[in-house]
Amino acid sequence: MWCYQMYTTMTSQTRDYNISWEQFNDAIEKFIDKSELFNLNWSIKNVETQPDVKYLSKRENISMKxxxxxxxxxxxxxxxxxxxxxxxxxxxxxxxxxxxPDSVTFEYHVVYSYSYNVPVLYFSAWKQDGKLLSLENIWENVPLVHRDFLKYDKWSFITQQEHPILGRPYFLVHPCHTANLIMQLLMNVPDSKRDNLSYLTTWLTAVGPTVGLQLPLEFVIADYPSSIYK
Structure with a gap:
């Protein structure tokens, strides 16, 4: 309910922190170029039936209880x-x-949302025996610093629904928070210092750690608007 209310009451100022499909495509292409310099193993996936549709993908093993x-x-x-x-x-x-700790395989996808006009982090997680993790398992492993902040909104912040491209159930960090989050992070950064890549990196740096996805500090600060960290 909270997400719905936030979306329907979104101000014009918040909408300024959305991103277009074209900007998203530009951002993920630049993100891949940069990630290759740091050997981060991200890739771009293309959809055979929809040549114009593509998304970021990464798989990694994480140790968690x-x-x-x-x-x-x-x-x-x-x-x-x-x-x-x-x-x-x-x-x-x-x-x-x-x-x-168990060794858990996470597969992360960064997909564009046409409804919210922002990137969305979808992910799936399974143990070595192939058993998928439950939403409760995911929430139990959200770092405490994020869990305390999200405790009143945890089931709408991290939820589960059908992957818009693959058509299978995936977890996701709900996009209703994204525009407002980006506004808070970038509102003091001059327009001249913002670009599509910094938008994507800022967002992923903020939401990724809640579900085990980290970007190296060197990746984040390289060629990045320094005013964010002042």
């Missing part, structure tokens, strides 16, 4: 609490639950 997934046998209930914190054979601390 998944609730109720233990890697060792449960400690017997009769053991004293002090002895429930144990070490594995290779010296990895497990804590009281015996949990250690």
């Amino acid at each position: 998944i609730n109720n997934q233990t890697k060792t046998e449960r400690i017997e209930d009769e053991l004293e609490e002090d002895y429930k914190n144990i070490l594995t054979d290779d010296g990895v601390y497990l804590g009281a639950t015996g949990e250690i």
Whole structure:
């Protein structure tokens, strides 16, 4: 509901921080050129049935804890609490639950939204056994600094719906926040220092870390409007 209200009441000032389809295409092309210099393994995907449609894609493995997934046998209930914190054979601390991080594969897509006129971060995540993560698993691993800020809006900020190109269920960072977010980040940056690439990088730097996607600092600050960091 909050997203709907925000979208329908969007001011003309906020709309100034949208991006056109042409600007998005220009931004992702420049983003790829720059990412190749840093070996970030992003690529542009083209759609066979829609030659003009393309989007950014990246796949990487992330170590994260998944609730109720233990890697060792449960400690017997009769053991004293002090002895429930144990070490594995290779010296990895497990804590009281015996949990250690899983290796999770994330696939990120940056897709253009014609409804909101902004980029959208779609993603899917699965464990080594191929089991997809749930929305609860995703939210449990949102960094605390973001979780506290989003706790009253978590199910509308990160949600799940059909991928607009692939037609399969994907998670996404909902685009209703994007224009307002970009406005807050770039409103003090002169127009002469903004371009399509800085728009895309600013947005991705802000929303990516909530779902495990990081851009190196060197990538962010290279050829970037310095006034953002003053």
